Amino acid sequence: MTRKYIDCREFPSEMNCTVAISADSEKELLEAAVQHAVTIHHHADSPELRAQLVTLFHEGTPPTEAPRTA
Template sequence: MGRKFIDCREISSDVKCSVAIVADTADEVVDAAVLHAVAVHREQDTPQLREGIRSMVKDGSPPA
């Protein structure tokens, strides 16, 4: 099983965010990314947010 990641730099936002989240499973990435989105980007934890984040999870590691 490979690593999974999401990179905030790939998402347009008013907050110039450079956070990347990497984990062994998509579920771990989604859970951590939702916490980040709520705390930093002031999103609401909704099924739609989780679905959108899950759709952006990629295989591997973020570029440097």
């Protein structure tokens, strides 16, 4: 099983969030990412949010340096 992660540093925001979350399962990562998005970024928990978050998952572990943003 490959570890997965999502990294807020890839997405510029007003709060300059530097959180990266990783987990051993996609289900666990999704629940943690939804909790973070709702609590910190004030998104509504919806099927659309969950579907979008899954598309942002990467395999492996987050890099120590902030990724470059577009």
